[in-house]
Amino acid sequence: MKTVVPNYYKKFHCIAEKCQHSCCIGWEIDIDSASLERYNKLEGDFGKRVRSAICHHGVPHFELGEGERCPFLNDSGLCDMIVELGEQSLCNICADHPRFRNFFERCTEMGIGICCEEACRVVLENTEKFQLDGFCLENYTPAEQKRVLLRQKLVDVAETANAPLSQRHNKMLQLLHCSMPQKSLANWCKFYLTLERLDDNWTQILQHGLASLQKQPLACPNTNQLPLQQLTIYFLFRHFSTATTAKQQRQALCFAILSANMVANLHALPQSNLPLWEIARMYSAEIEYSTQNVARIFAQFK
Ligand code: SF4
Structure with missing residues (x-):
């Protein structure tokens, strides 16, 4: 399936700890089934931490902490999941945000959603x-x-x-x-x-x-x-x-x-x-x- 993106798309990079309106605060983060399976197999203390942060009521999601912060957002504004396991460990919603997709029969158009401040500046x-x-x-x-x-x-x-x-x-x-x-x-x-x-x-x-x-x-x-x-x-x-x-x-x-x-x-x-x-x-x-x-x-x- 071909992907089509606006010419500014590649200019977008998450600004992580410099972000004033982090998407890691205030949004429910649903976990897709493939990621959930991976999280269930994680070993060691970090694996235990990941599993204890998951709420299984309704769609499995990470339970937000104080101030509606994602439990992996650390005090420096970085994601502990990335720090510990690398970007590939993120569930789909985190890896994808702020991208959106519109599906056509033989191709997919993809863009960056401007609810993200950096995407908004790029646009x-x-x-x-x-x-x-x-x-x-x-x-x-x-x-x-x-x-x-x-x-x-x-x-x-x-x-x-x-x-x-x-x-x-x-x-x-x-x-x-x-x-x-x-x-x-x-x-x-x-x-x-x-x-x-x-x-x-x-x-x-x-x-x-x-x-x-x-x-x-x-x-x-x-x-x-x-x-x-x-x-x-x-x-x-x-x-x-x-x-x-x-x-x-x-x-x-x-x-x-x-x-x-x-x-x-x-x-x-x-x-x-x-x-x-x-x-x-x-x-x-x-x-x-x-x-x-x-x-x-x-x-x-x-
Ligand atoms: S809102 Fe955008 S810039 Fe801010 S943390 Fe999320 S993806 Fe990164």
């Missing part, structure tokens, strides 16, 4: 045009080819030089004969506050947006054009690929544009003192990693 700081390493049209079925070619057309519009991104967004919408709901930032924040939320900081940011006096429909500001272009393309790459019907494709495009605009406008609020990548990271963790939240946003579009 937003990319200055090259979006290309897919390993891409070959023949590796897609005819129906898939139509979809990926349409996605590429949208990416080409997003990358058109010398036009503000808000205009490029409108052209992308015209291409699929759709439009965005005419809602202000405050109205969108009111809706986002009804979604499932994890982090109090995210709630606070949305509340600032709710109190915003902007009355005009949400659109992309004229600042940070290149990172916001990359963000739009990231959401498109991740969510358009699995949209098989025309309606789902319109919804995926609107989701991509809305997501980039929400990040941009929340970052532009006077109360905001966070870098753009941090708002984008939080958005991804709160929205993209909840299928329920993504479905509720998709349902806002016709």
Whole structure:
């Protein structure tokens, strides 16, 4: 099975102890069956430590410790599992994160999810045009080819030089004969506050947006054009690929544009003192990693 990745993919490397929002804190780590089998055969004290950290209620997973830390995350921010046994000892979820996959019949598209701060920086700081390493049209079925070619057309519009991104967004919408709901930032924040939320900081940011006096429909500001272009393309790459019907494709495009605009406008609020990548990271963790939240946003579009 061929793997296709964006051209920035290889630039990603986990920054481990330098990470401010480690994925080893606060996320349940389910253990796949092959890894569980390996862990059951580990010898010595470390083997005992690994087995005592596994909870077998429901899907086997590592029991998080104080502050919801993974039991193998040490005080230096390093993973004891890697220190003791090497990277190959990690279970699939740890070895894979923050990668995501979209499956096609004869190939798999893989990307890096921006809920990871380093992946987010790689995506937003990319200055090259979006290309897919390993891409070959023949590796897609005819129906898939139509979809990926349409996605590429949208990416080409997003990358058109010398036009503000808000205009490029409108052209992308015209291409699929759709439009965005005419809602202000405050109205969108009111809706986002009804979604499932994890982090109090995210709630606070949305509340600032709710109190915003902007009355005009949400659109992309004229600042940070290149990172916001990359963000739009990231959401498109991740969510358009699995949209098989025309309606789902319109919804995926609107989701991509809305997501980039929400990040941009929340970052532009006077109360905001966070870098753009941090708002984008939080958005991804709160929205993209909840299928329920993504479905509720998709349902806002016709
Ligand atoms: S969030 Fe990303 S950079 Fe941070 S520890 Fe996880 S994979 Fe590494």
